[in-house]
Amino acid sequence: MEAKAAASSTFKIVHAVCSHDCPDSCAVLVTVDSTGRAVKVQGDPSQPVTQGFLCGKVAKYLDRVYSPDRVLFPMKRKPGVAKGPLPRGSEKKVFERISWEAALDEISGRLREVAQRFGPETVLPYSYAGNMGLLGFGSMDRRFFHRFGASQLARTICSEAGGVAWNLVYGKKLGTPTEDFRHARLVIAWGANIHGNNIHLWPMIEDARRNGGRLIVIDPYRTRTAGLADWHIAIRPGTDTALALGMMHVILREGLEDAAFVAERTHGFERLAERAKEYTPDRVANWTGMTPGEVEQLAREYATAQPAAIRLNYGVQRAEFGGTAVRTIAMLPALTGAWRYRGGGAVLSTSGGFSWDKEAIERPDLAWSSPLKRPARVVNMSALGEALTTLGERPEDGPRVHALFVYNSNPGAVAPNHNAVRRGLERTDLFTVVHEQFFTDTTDYADYVLPATTFLEHTDLQGAYGHYFVQLSQQAIEPVGEARSNVWLFSQLAQRMGFTEPCFLDGAEEMVAQALALDAAGYSTNYGMEHIALEDLKRKGHVPLGFHRDIEHSPFLPYTQGTLATPSGKIEFCSETLASQGLDPLPHFEPATESRWGASASTYPLEFLGRKADHYMNSTFANLDGHRRMEAQTSQRLEMHPADAAARGISDGDRVRIWNDRGEICLTAKVPATEPSSVPQGVVAGRLDWAKLHPEGVNQNVLTSERLTDLGKGATFYSVLVEVARA
Numbered sequence: 001m002e003a004k005a006a007a008s009s010t011f012k013i014v015h016a017v018c019s020h021d022c023p024d025s026c027a028v029l030v031t032v033d034s035t036g037r038a039v040k041v042q043g044d045p046s047q048p049v050t051q052g053f054l055c056g057k058v059a060k061y062l063d064r065v066y067s068p069d070r071v072l073f074p075m076k077r078k079p080g081v082a083k084g085p086l087p088r089g090s091e092k093k094v095f096e097r098i099s100w101e102a103a104l105d106e107i108s109g110r111l112r113e114v115a116q117r118f119g120p121e122t123v124l125p126y127s128y129a130g131n132m133g134l135l136g137f138g139s140m141d142r143r144f145f146h147r148f149g150a151s152q153l154a155r156t157i158c159s160e161a162g163g164v165a166w167n168l169v170y171g172k173k174l175g176t177p178t179e180d181f182r183h184a185r186l187v188i189a190w191g192a193n194i195h196g197n198n199i200h201l202w203p204m205i206e207d208a209r210r211n212g213g214r215l216i217v218i219d220p221y222r223t224r225t226a227g228l229a230d231w232h233i234a235i236r237p238g239t240d241t242a243l244a245l246g247m248m249h250v251i252l253r254e255g256l257e258d259a260a261f262v263a264e265r266t267h268g269f270e271r272l273a274e275r276a277k278e279y280t281p282d283r284v285a286n287w288t289g290m291t292p293g294e295v296e297q298l299a300r301e302y303a304t305a306q307p308a309a310i311r312l313n314y315g316v317q318r319a320e321f322g323g324t325a326v327r328t329i330a331m332l333p334a335l336t337g338a339w340r341y342r343g344g345g346a347v348l349s350t351s352g353g354f355s356w357d358k359e360a361i362e363r364p365d366l367a368w369s370s371p372l373k374r375p376a377r378v379v380n381m382s383a384l385g386e387a388l389t390t391l392g393e394r395p396e397d398g399p400r401v402h403a404l405f406v407y408n409s410n411p412g413a414v415a416p417n418h419n420a421v422r423r424g425l426e427r428t429d430l431f432t433v434v435h436e437q438f439f440t441d442t443t444d445y446a447d448y449v450l451p452a453t454t455f456l457e458h459t460d461l462q463g464a465y466g467h468y469f470v471q472l473s474q475q476a477i478e479p480v481g482e483a484r485s486n487v488w489l490f491s492q493l494a495q496r497m498g499f500t501e502p503c504f505l506d507g508a509e510e511m512v513a514q515a516l517a518l519d520a521a522g523y524s525t526n527y528g529m530e531h532i533a534l535e536d537l538k539r540k541g542h543v544p545l546g547f548h549r550d551i552e553h554s555p556f557l558p559y560t561q562g563t564l565a566t567p568s569g570k571i572e573f574c575s576e577t578l579a580s581q582g583l584d585p586l587p588h589f590e591p592a593t594e595s596r597w598g599a600s601a602s603t604y605p606l607e608f609l610g611r612k613a614d615h616y617m618n619s620t621f622a623n624l625d626g627h628r629r630m631e632a633q634t635s636q637r638l639e640m641h642p643a644d645a646a647a648r649g650i651s652d653g654d655r656v657r658i659w660n661d662r663g664e665i666c667l668t669a670k671v672p673a674t675e676p677s678s679v680p681q682g683v684v685a686g687r688l689d690w691a692k693l694h695p696e697g698v699n700q701n702v703l704t705s706e707r708l709t710d711l712g713k714g715a716t717f718y719s720v721l722v723e724v725a726r727a
């Protein structure tokens with residue numbers, strides 16, 4: 001016994017947080033041995049959402065941290081070597097190792113030169129949520145680029161359409177707590193791939209079902225969640241607004257609304273009711289591919305099962321009119337009063353619960369000290385191809401981009417309209433720096449590649465978009481190789497640029513304190529975080545937000561009390577904000593240009609869903625053999641309905657060519673011999689992968705477009721038309 005205790009004492013357990021772009025933001029316990037090597041990662045059993053387990057992707061995390069393929073040192077492109085896709089493992093032929101000192105000196109020198117010749121706005125930072133830590137996502141980097149005067153990036157690629165839409169209705173992104181889904185009598189997963197992307201919600205749904213609750217999935221694709229549902233509605237892509245309005249039509253026709261809640265808490269009901277009259281079940285059925293009876297059944301079941309919770313995830317808003325779709329669906333629980341009940345309501349994101357001191361960590365005020373003496377122009381990340389190829393042609397857009405600084409993102413794989421992005425990245429006059437953990441599709445175009453730490457190798461603070469816990473992620477191991485954190489990198493660059501503001505010397509600890517706005521006693525002064533002490537975070541790793549501290553006795557029922565952060569102070573069915581922009585203040589259905597009902601329907605007949613992989617995280621993990629094996633059944637496949645395949649003489653396993661005006665790719669057809677098919681007729685689906693792991697050096701984003709969403713100017717990955725033929 002004693003020997004065992006002695007041996008175990010040579011291990012330490014460190015509280016970390018998974019920083020990948022996932023709603024679950026798991027609390028991770030990292031076991032580190034006496035040599036400083038991490039030997040185990042596990043989910044923290046004491047965190048009520050993590051519940052002691054990690055997803056399959058991160059359960060294997062040490063394969064990633066200690067992968068022989070990691071970028072370990074700063075690397076510089078050898079003179080004269082052209083930019084473009086590199087076979088895996090051939091990086092050493094293209095890049096040579098240099099010291100951090102040399103890399104930082106040379107990069108800051110080049111950025112200064114670009115700024116002097118063309119103006120600071122010709123430098124474009126490009127980052128997203130490869131790291132969702134508060135500091136890793138946006139802190140020292142923002143300070144640096146504001147002070148530099150670099151273009152600002154509108155980070156729209158994922159959630160902006162839905163976020164803007166939700167806020168039009170509710171003013172703030174709050175929603176049903178994940179833990180409370182276990183109390184629901186009905187759960188609707190609406191454009192939400194719970195098994196693939198949000199696995200920690202699943203145990204709550206299982207609990208709900210054990211208590212007699214039902215699960216309905218509304219998704220054109222038959223996800224694993226859909227396969228397990230009581231009812232899977234394989235709605236046609238981009239028609240959710242029509243369905244939600246049709247449900248309202250039935251609810252109001254049959255008097256199933258919660259009149260008291262509507263009167264007390266909402267604005268614009270009469271006008272919405274007028275609008276909903278137009279959306280008869282017959283019309284809605286025609287658009288959505290449902291029967292009128294199904295529209296009625298869904299409406300009745302939703303309005304009469306209380307509590308009813310909608311897990312509205314980000315799938316719906318990746319369509320051309322996806323903002324309106326989210327906005328319309330978001331109104332449903334206000335109409336039925338579902339917010340009144342614990343386990344009722346809806347959740348798109350919980351991120352509005354976290355009141356970090358963002359001004360302190362991002363310092364937007366530094367823009368006034370930049371050479372521009374003003375905030376720089378804004379470039380939309382969802383149109384990167386345009387930003388790198390045509391931006392600058394019209395004077396009103398500002399200058400052409402001359403330098404690109406990429407971190408926390410792999411635009412060479414994830415950005416829409418891959419061929420345009422690639423033309424941009426190949427420009428010989430574009431100076432590109434990439435801070436990365438691996439040699440990705442983007443590092444293939446870099447002049448410099450800098451090694452980045454993983455969440456085991458740096459300290460950070462984190463909120464979540466799927467729960468209400470503040471978490472501290474403590475550095476568990478020394479950086480692998482010469483990897484350095486984002487905070488360190490931009491602090492070093494700032495010093496080389498001669499930025500003398502003291503904030504550029506801050507390290508992670510100082511910035512954690514700033515984000516929490518700690519008082520002298522070590523407690524946060526942020527709204528809703530006043531009970532959170534840094535010491536508690538260090539000890540436990542996670543502390544719930546104030547309104548979520550005692551949900552057993554005082555459940556959190558969002559939007560049921562007080563004045564909301566909308567213009568009317570109420571839940572808004574009708575938006576004067578939209579009206580003042582010349583837009584329809586009420587929701588209405590409009591088919592996407594690239595859809596079977598849209599203007600381009602005659603050009604290409606099939607709706608293409610360029611989906612995510614269940615075992616990767618966007619493009620992250622796609623290069624690891626263990627993860628590729630888990631994804632083998634769907635990787636580089638095109639899933640087709642048997643009728644669409646037969647009409648084209650395509651059989652399961654055939655090589656097929658998929659194309660539209662933007663590009664083409666060959667994949668292997670996956671056609672089920674019998675129903676159920678994973679996709680309805682008229683819809684085909686693929687999965688995101690690294691371009692350079694495909695024989696043609698491309699991925700499915702050759703098909704997706706840079707057209708933007710109706711609200712928030714987000715990406716429209718799911719509004720794409722294609723044709724398919726045997727290769």
Ligand SMILES: Nc1nc2c(c(=O)[nH]1)N[C@H]1C(S)=C(S)[C@@H](COP(=O)(O)OP(=O)(O)OC[C@H]3O[C@@H](n4cnc5c(=O)[nH]c(N)nc54)[C@H](O)[C@@H]3O)O[C@H]1N2
Binds near residue numbers: 022198218316613
């Ligand atoms: N395993 C895994 N987990 C992930 C990710 C990953 O790549 N892999 N990515 C992470 C990221 S960045 C995010 S943003 C979240 C997103 O997680 P989700 O919000 O679940 O987003 P998606 O997977 O894009 O879309 C969800 C579902 O919407 C469906 N869908 C597509 N079009 C429509 C439509 O018009 N109507 C309806 N009703 N449904 C539609 C898709 O078929 C898909 O199954 O997941 C995160 N978690």
Ligand SMILES: Nc1nc2c(c(=O)[nH]1)N[C@H]1C(S)=C(S)[C@@H](COP(=O)(O)OP(=O)(O)OC[C@H]3O[C@@H](n4cnc5c(=O)[nH]c(N)nc54)[C@H](O)[C@@H]3O)O[C@H]1N2
Binds near residue numbers: 407409411413452
């Ligand atoms: N076809 C299609 N395209 C899509 C989507 C889709 O569903 N279909 N989904 C879209 C969505 S929702 C999103 S959110 C985007 C996501 O796009 P990205 O944000 O680019 O996400 P990832 O592909 O996960 O790439 C993140 C990269 O950041 C790196 N990284 C991780 N941590 C750090 C760090 O601390 N420092 C630095 N410097 N780097 C780090 C990782 O190694 C990884 O290569 O993709 C979008 N693209």
Ligand code: SF4
Binds near residue numbers: 020023058
């Ligand atoms: S990717 Fe999501 S589910 Fe997996 S460990 Fe990270 S936070 Fe948890």
Ligand SMILES: [Mo]
Binds near residue numbers: 021157158
């Ligand atoms: Mo995302």
